[in-house]
Amino acid sequence: MALLDSNIVEQLKGYFNNINGNIEMVAFLDESDKSKELDSFLQEVDGISSKVNYTKKTFGEDVELEKSYNITRPISFTLLKDGEKSGINFNGIPGGHEFNSFILAILGLAGMGKKLEGDQLARVQAINKPLNIETYVSLSCTKCPEVIQALNVISMGNSNITTSLIDGGVYTQEVSEKNIQGVPVVYINGEKASVGEKTIEELINIVTEA
Template sequence: MALLDSNIVEQLKGYFDKINANIELAAFLDDSEKSKELDSFLKEVDAISEKVNYVKKSFENDKADLDRANITRPTSFTILKDGENTGINFSGIPGGHEFNSFILAVLGLAGLGKKLEGDQLSKVESVDKPLNVETFVSLSCTHCPDVIQALNLISTYNKNITVTMVDSAVFFEEAKEKDIQAVPVVFINGEQKSVGAKTIEELINLIANV
């Protein structure tokens, strides 16, 4: 059964045809049902346009690629542009409200989205140490996409910043261990730094002052 609506596919064809870079979606999968679902989802995205391509990898066997992408969970994928890691990852399937976050990340990497400038850009570029930013979300959360989209945009301006959307429902045990009771929750290098809705200005200041 198709996961993507035919009307959405037609709209995406129009957007993807404007992409002037090689966008690759590299997924790291195991034998779980959720990994199989992610595989099906990314195959459907791959079929939309030759500009966006899907590569299936093994969570168990492709350790070097996992390390380069800074991915620690199966059922995850990273976005590459012209063969280079972009620092934008998704753990789980970006459906529901997060589907737009995924599509906007792809288009943003191709230069078709929002841009940072001025003081915001200076602050992001000033980050000189590796930051692993993980945001736990619910796909039904209406505040989560704003945070995910802002962090995805931030990461494109600094190779030191890796950002990951984590679906709390897929990684329920981890969310439980972290005592996550409301979303979105932002962790930076393993430490909880933010809970709830945040503006891009607030997120930039948070990242710049870690």
């Protein structure tokens, strides 16, 4: 059964066919039903355009590769641009309100989206240590996409930064262990750094001070 509406597919064809270079979605999956659903979703996206391609891997099979992409969970995927890691990861299936975050990440990597400029870019580029940013969301959350999209734009400005969306509906045990009561919640290198709605300027302040 198709997960993507035919009208959406036609719209995405127009965007994707204008991409210069190649975007690759590399998934790390287990045997769970959610992994199978993610596999189907990414196959459908792969079929939209030859400019956006999908590679499927088994979680835990190539630990070094997973480490290089900061992949620590099954049911996840990362985005590459022309074979180079982007630092943008998704844990779970980016549906609901996060579908736009996923599409904007692809277009952003292709140079077709929002970019940091001026002082904001300079501050992000000055970060000289690895930052692993993980944001817990709900796919029904209307405030989460703004945070996810801003962090994705920030990560595009510095290869030291990895930013990962984590669907709390899939990783319920983590949500319980961290006692997350509301989303979005941002962790940087394992430490809680932000809760709730934030502007890109606020997030740059948080990231540069981490």
